[in-house]
Amino acid sequence: MTTTAAGALEPLPVVVIGAGPTGLAAAAHLVDRGLEPLVLEAGAEAGAAVREWAHVRLFSPWGEVTDAVAEKLLAPTGWVKPDPTTYPTGGDWVERYLRPLAEVLGERVRLGARVTGVSRSGRDRIVDADRETRPFTVRVTHADGREERVLARTVIDASGTWSLPSPAGGDGLPALGERAAADRISYRVPDLNDPAVRARYAGRRTAVIGSGASAFTALAGLAELATSEDGAGTHATWILRRGISGSTFGGGTADQLPARGALGLAAKAAVDAGHADAVTGFRTQAVERDGDRLVLVAEDGRRLDPVDELIVLTGLRPDLSFLGELRLGLDERLQAPVALAPLIDPNQHSCGTVYPHGVGELSHPEQDVYLVGMKSYGRAPTFLALTGYEQVRSVVAALAGDRESAERVELVLPETGVCGGAGLFDQPQADGATDGGGGCCAPAPALIQLGTAGPAPSCG
Structure with a gap:
C-alpha cells in the first residue's frame, strides 16, 4: 500500500518494465483482471525497440x-484487427497494434522512463528479515534527467534483449579491436531501402557473422543490392562458427511458419547465385584495421581478405544489470529462469520443440518478480510472440489469485522443421547459442562458394 497526499491508502501497482508486445499485453491482462499496471518504457514511444527494425x-x-x-x-475504440493471414513489418506492428494499445492504456504507460534499479524497499540482496512483506522499490530515470522512486507490489520485467547484441568474438567477448572498429560495424539488419544505408554497402565487400534469420535477411538483401543498378560490385562473406549442414538454411518447406522457411530458402537462392562466399568453422578472435578496411582473424590464425563493412548478428543478451539486488534463479548458461531453461535449451532442443510454460517456470527465489517475453529466454533464440502472451496470461492469473487458470497452459507452437537451425523467433533473429558450441555437426574449416559445393553433411 502507499499513502496519497490526502492520507488515504491506495494499492500499489504492478510495475511492468518495457512497453513492447509482451509488456503491453501484460498491462492489458492486468487491467482485465482488475489490477493496476504501471508500464515504464525507456524509449520515446511504445514499441521503441520494434521501431528500430521497422523495415523487417x-x-x-x-x-x-x-x-x-x-x-x-x-x-471499444473502433480498432480493427488487420487481416490475420498477412505478415506485418516491425513498423506495421507498432503503428497498427502497439501504439493504439498504449494509447488505450493511457497514463498507465510512462515513456522516457528508464528503470535503473529494482530492490526490496529498505532491504538489499543480503537481508532476510521480513523481506517478502516489503514492497519493491523501482528506481527510474526520466528523459529530462529527473530521478524517481516507484513502489510496486510486483515487478514484471518485459524489457527484452534488443539493447544488448552479442559481439563478434567467438568466445562471447568482443573480439580484439572490435570496439575500435565500431564505425565500420553494425549489429542490426541494415535497411537497404534507406538511401544513406544503401550507399554504405553498395559496391562494397561486407562480412556477415551469424547463422540465424537475421543473417539470412542481411545476406538476401545484400545479394539483391548486388543485382541492382547502383549495387555493382557488392559482395558478401558469410562467416559461420559451425559447418554447412542440412539445417543451415532453416526448415524450408517443412517449417510451420512458412514465412520463416521461405526466408531461409530465399537466402540460399541469393547466395547460390554467387553474391556471397561462406567461411565455415571460423571463430573470430580479432578485428584488425587495414587502412580503411577490416581484416577478421580467427582463433586458429586464419585471416580473411579485407572487407569494407562488418555486420554482426550473433544473438542478443538480457540486461540484468538493474536487477542485481534481487534474488533471481537463473540458469548458468542461458541466463533464463532455472525451471524454464531445460525446456528451451538450444543445445538439447535442436529440432524446434518448445514446451508450453507459465508462472511455475517463470518464478524466482524472489517472490513476485517475473522475467517474461524475450528476456525470459535469456540467450536462447527460440521465442515467439505467442509465447510471451501466454506467459503473461499465466502470471497475471496467478497474481489475481486464479491458480487454476495460471496453471492451465495450453499453448501450441509451430514446429521449426529444423535440426539445430534457427529458432522460434518472431523478431529479427541472430544465431546466438545455436551457433555456439552446441551444434550436432562439428565444423570443418573451409571457404565455400555457395552453389558450387557438394552435398552438405547432415546432422545424425
Whole structure:
C-alpha cells in the first residue's frame, strides 16, 4: 500500500518494465483482471525497440502477433484487427497494434522512463528479515534527467534483449579491436531501402557473422543490392562458427511458419547465385584495421581478405544489470529462469520443440518478480510472440489469485522443421547459442562458394 497526499491508502501497482508486445499485453491482462499496471518504457514511444527494425517483416502473420485480451481492450475504440493471414513489418506492428494499445492504456504507460534499479524497499540482496512483506522499490530515470522512486507490489520485467547484441568474438567477448572498429560495424539488419544505408554497402565487400534469420535477411538483401543498378560490385562473406549442414538454411518447406522457411530458402537462392562466399568453422578472435578496411582473424590464425563493412548478428543478451539486488534463479548458461531453461535449451532442443510454460517456470527465489517475453529466454533464440502472451496470461492469473487458470497452459507452437537451425523467433533473429558450441555437426574449416559445393553433411 502507499499513502496519497490526502492520507488515504491506495494499492500499489504492478510495475511492468518495457512497453513492447509482451509488456503491453501484460498491462492489458492486468487491467482485465482488475489490477493496476504501471508500464515504464525507456524509449520515446511504445514499441521503441520494434521501431528500430521497422523495415523487417515478421515470420508470423497478424493472427499470431496480437493478444486476445489486448484486442478486447482495443475493441471499444473502433480498432480493427488487420487481416490475420498477412505478415506485418516491425513498423506495421507498432503503428497498427502497439501504439493504439498504449494509447488505450493511457497514463498507465510512462515513456522516457528508464528503470535503473529494482530492490526490496529498505532491504538489499543480503537481508532476510521480513523481506517478502516489503514492497519493491523501482528506481527510474526520466528523459529530462529527473530521478524517481516507484513502489510496486510486483515487478514484471518485459524489457527484452534488443539493447544488448552479442559481439563478434567467438568466445562471447568482443573480439580484439572490435570496439575500435565500431564505425565500420553494425549489429542490426541494415535497411537497404534507406538511401544513406544503401550507399554504405553498395559496391562494397561486407562480412556477415551469424547463422540465424537475421543473417539470412542481411545476406538476401545484400545479394539483391548486388543485382541492382547502383549495387555493382557488392559482395558478401558469410562467416559461420559451425559447418554447412542440412539445417543451415532453416526448415524450408517443412517449417510451420512458412514465412520463416521461405526466408531461409530465399537466402540460399541469393547466395547460390554467387553474391556471397561462406567461411565455415571460423571463430573470430580479432578485428584488425587495414587502412580503411577490416581484416577478421580467427582463433586458429586464419585471416580473411579485407572487407569494407562488418555486420554482426550473433544473438542478443538480457540486461540484468538493474536487477542485481534481487534474488533471481537463473540458469548458468542461458541466463533464463532455472525451471524454464531445460525446456528451451538450444543445445538439447535442436529440432524446434518448445514446451508450453507459465508462472511455475517463470518464478524466482524472489517472490513476485517475473522475467517474461524475450528476456525470459535469456540467450536462447527460440521465442515467439505467442509465447510471451501466454506467459503473461499465466502470471497475471496467478497474481489475481486464479491458480487454476495460471496453471492451465495450453499453448501450441509451430514446429521449426529444423535440426539445430534457427529458432522460434518472431523478431529479427541472430544465431546466438545455436551457433555456439552446441551444434550436432562439428565444423570443418573451409571457404565455400555457395552453389558450387557438394552435398552438405547432415546432422545424425
